[in-house]
Amino acid sequence: MAGGNLRLAEALAERLPGPVRTRHAVGRVDWTAESTTVKGQGFEVSGDATVVTVPATVLRDIRFEPALAEAKLRANRSVDYGHAAKLSVPLQEDAEPSSVMSVPDRFWCWTARGEGGAVQPVVSSFTGSAAALEALGVAAGAGLWLDHLAELRPDLALSSEGAVITNWDDDRWVRAAYSVELAGRACDHTGLVEPTGALFWA
Numbered sequence: 001m002a003g004g005n006l007r008l009a010e011a012l013a014e015r016l017p018g019p020v021r022t023r024h025a026v027g028r029v030d031w032t033a034e035s036t037t038v039k040g041q042g043f044e045v046s047g048d049a050t051v052v053t054v055p056a057t058v059l060r061d062i063r064f065e066p067a068l069a070e071a072k073l074r075a076n077r078s079v080d081y082g083h084a085a086k087l088s089v090p091l092q093e094d095a096e097p098s099s100v101m102s103v104p105d106r107f108w109c110w111t112a113r114g115e116g117g118a119v120q121p122v123v124s125s126f127t128g129s130a131a132a133l134e135a136l137g138v139a140a141g142a143g144l145w146l147d148h149l150a151e152l153r154p155d156l157a158l159s160s161e162g163a164v165i166t167n168w169d170d171d172r173w174v175r176a177a178y179s180v181e182l183a184g185r186a187c188d189h190t191g192l193v194e195p196t197g198a199l200f201w202a
């Protein structure tokens with residue numbers, strides 16, 4: 001999406017009757033069968049119900065009062081998460097739209113048109129799975145991945161000093177990429193969506 005996926009959320013938010021509060025981290029949720037109060041630094045919101053949508057990876061950072069039942073915590077622990085990262089590298093020269101995959105190094109890269117139809121002066125790369133991130137040395141920075149990218153795309157004039165890595169594991173509000181279902185490990189879908197008094201789970 002031109003301008004970034006955030007534009008989708010912003011457009012939806014504009015149609016809501018009340019303001020959407022961003023940068024308001026919830027630290028505590030008090031709940032009964034009929035009401036809830038959500039609290040964070042400098043704010044408190046009470047209502048008839050709360051829909052909890054935080055990733056399972058960070059649920060334990062929120063204090064629930066009374067505490068959540070062990071069955072609910074177990075259901076959240078049954079959700080597995082995948083790992084992913086992107087490398088964006090500015091280009092010194094114009095490029096055509098393209099996409100190339102490196103099978104041995106488990107990443108792919110692309111150049112693409114942006115708003116107005118012109119090819120954006122950047123090559124993006126994506127890699128997924130903990131093993132692939134480790135093999136590309138993502139935690140240590142862009143160095144190794146850049147070397148592999150330069151080898152894979154000698155047709156592009158990389159401006160390596162402007163390279164930016166986005167590693168979803170580093171996002172403290174998610175700490176992973178997306179939830180996955182692993183072969184041989186059952187996710188407790190029923191336990192996940194079971195309401196807890198006036199708390200609902202999405």
Ligand SMILES: Cc1cc2nc3c(=O)[nH]c(=O)nc-3n(C[C@H](O)[C@H](O)[C@H](O)COP(=O)(O)OP(=O)(O)OC[C@H]3O[C@@H](n4cnc5c(N)ncnc54)[C@H](O)[C@@H]3O)c2cc1C
Nearest residue numbers: 024025026027053054055058061062084168173174177178
């Ligand atoms: C690299 C990548 C590419 C993807 N590509 C696509 C795609 O092309 N198409 C597609 O459909 N999906 C895609 N997805 C998946 C999509 O992004 C997710 O399915 C979707 O964002 C999940 O939405 P969510 O609301 O469940 O969780 P999230 O989007 O993770 O939202 C959870 C929110 O909770 C917030 N939060 C956490 N803790 C607190 C707290 N204590 N207080 C307040 N807020 C808190 C976080 O900041 C976050 O904003 C992609 C995901 C990744 C990682």
